[in-house]
Amino acid sequence: MKRNPRKVKRTKAYRRLNGKDMNQDSTIEFERNCNRPERYDRNLAENTLKAIKKIDKIRVAREERHHSKRMVGKKSKEHTYFGFSFHVYVVVRLKNMVQAMIHLNKVAVIPEEKDLLLQQQAPSSTTSVISPQPIRPVGSSITVGCISENTSLNPAVQVPKKPEEVEEEVESESQRLYRIQTTK
Numbered sequence: 001m002k003r004n005p006r007k008v009k010r011t012k013a014y015r016r017l018n019g020k021d022m023n024q025d026s027t028i029e030f031e032r033n034c035n036r037p038e039r040y041d042r043n044l045a046e047n048t049l050k051a052i053k054k055i056d057k058i059r060v061a062r063e064e065r066h067h068s069k070r071m072v073g074k075k076s077k078e079h080t081y082f083g084f085s086f087h088v089y090v091v092v093r094l095k096n097m098v099q100a101m102i103h104l105n106k107v108a109v110i111p112e113e114k115d116l117l118l119q120q121q122a123p124s125s126t127t128s129v130i131s132p133q134p135i136r137p138v139g140s141s142i143t144v145g146c147i148s149e150n151t152s153l154n155p156a157v158q159v160p161k162k163p164e165e166v167e168e169e170v171e172s173e174s175q176r177l178y179r180i181q182t183t184k
Contacts, residue, residue: 027058
């Protein structure tokens with residue numbers, strides 16, 4: 001079956017048309033066409049070999065630059081994907097903490113809030129007030145449940161310790177070892 005080489009992805013024509021390969025670069029077309037054979041010249045051969053090395057370095061640098069320009073969009077996509085997948089435990093942990101706080105607020109019985117809810121429900125008996133968190137009076141600040149930074153609701157998540165806690169543990173461990181040695 002005949003196919004158009006400009007539409008088949010594996011061909012050079014396709015890659016050049018779609019900007020995947022460098023198509024117009026003077027370093028690629030290095031050879032010079034000669035209609036007649038030339039006489040060997042040592043200096044010309046030496047200069048040509050030196051030039052080939054320099055042109056090869058230039059070509060490699062241009063190809064790397066071309067590739068990096070092509071991959072800019074892909075890197076940003078990878079960054080967002082890996083950034084989310086690496087930090088997804090933070091999102092899960094925050095979600096669990098919010099759910100726990102809502103649960104603690106629902107379980108707790110606070111007389112002031114109960115009175116406020118009853119007052120708001122009294123004028124219209126057919127409607128009910130539904131809120132994710134209980135309504136609090138403006139002047140009062142109540143903390144029903146407190147979840148510290150080091151408590152993790154997700155057992156798979158290990159929370160890193162603060163430097164002060166690590167130092168305290170090291171000191172207590174060394175003190176314990178010292179006590180064991182002195183008692184022997």
